[in-house]
Amino acid sequence: MTRTIFALCALLSWWSWIPLLAAEEGAPPEAVPVHVSVDPRVELMSVIFRLAGNPEYGKGCIRSYNREVDEHFGAHKEHPVIALARDLRRTRGVSYDAPMSLAVHLANGFSLEPAAPLAPRPERLDGRWHPDELRDFLEKARDFARQSGFQQFFESHQALYEGAAGRMKALAQHAHLDWFGPYFGVKEKPAFHVVIGMLNGPGSYGPSFSGAGGQKLYCILGAWQLNMAGEPTFSKGVLPTVVHEFCHSFVNPVVYAHASELKEAGEAIYSRVEAGMRKMAYGNWKTMMHESLVRACVVRYRTAHEGRLAATGEMLQQWALGFAWVPKLAQVLEEYENDRKRYLTLEDFFPRIVEFFDQYAESLSPQPAEVTAQTAPG
Secondary structure, three states: OHHHHHHHHHHHHHHOOOOOOOOOOOOOOOOOOEEEEOOHHHHHHHHHHHHOOOHHHOOOOOHHHHHHHHHHHHHHOOOHHHHHHHHHHHHHOOOOHHHHHHHOOEOOOOOOOEOOOOOOOOOOOOOOOOHHHHHHHHHHHHHHHHHHOHHHHHHHOHHHHHHHHHHHHHHHOOOOHHHHHHHHOOOOOOEEEEEEEOOOOOOOEOOEEEEOOEEEEEEEEEOOOEOOOOOEOOOHHHHHHHHHHHHHHHHHHHHHHOHHHHHHHHHHHHHHHHHHHHHOOOOOHHHHHHHHHHHHHHHHHHHHHHOHHHHHHHHHHHHHOOOOOHHHHHHHHHHHHHOOOOOOOHHHHHHHHHHHHHHHHHHOOOOOOOOOOOOOOO
């Protein structure tokens, strides 16, 4: 506890000299709409992988809904799509965000027709899905949905879904979605969707889809807070999670593009923190790099819209989770913000991010011990 208090004080001291981002003069930015729903595509994939035994889809917090799902679909646990889902998890790690990535690439949750051709694999579809196997998986998933009466189940729960979506819609209006485009230097205007994952408990994901109609960015938000009636509710504390998941749509493609440059430092850092990262289901250095930059971006978002104290709390939280370098990475991003004439996009600034990770990896002691919070972050 003493170390934590010392760290917080040190971090507050370090952060105090960093100026808040000033709002530009002139008219306020145009409000960016957000669509909030419970989506049958997400629910169907969650049901399939729940029955397949994926633990991340077995952590739902809505007890009555969990019970009704298990009662309705339990008789179909041996359906071929469930066996295939188990095999995909065992052989290629199709789990966590991979099912959600496929969900947003479907036109709807009943026909399961692709929203765009899946072969060759779309750039934004998770790489754990192989195009030559997707047709078989979707055919089996359609048969499962038909045999199990998935559409009838979904339609019978509209009151629950609409109540949850309505409560989240009221909160989502407080998210500054106008921040994303200018911050990352993206000119096109994507559509923002918050989808409540009723079976996902604390798990949230940030997939996206790009097609003829433009880009659709998703925050698949777990439901872990309940009201007195046992229904999903949402406090302002979930907004950083929403920002985090939307950041993935902007950050991940840039990290992928620079993977070869990040590899040496990423492997060196990951070797020190692997045990902690795996506990959070971050199974390789690439995922750690995505998460690192996303978390630093959330710090900068909170700096801009919530102030120093909230941003400091965010940094301390990431440090405690094992991302000890995120406070300094957030500081590096301030260089990006202060010279946007030179750095029009995050891509333009990325060599500096690569340099940061190289320097951080070089600063690590030669001992194989896991990086720990022995000194205050920053």
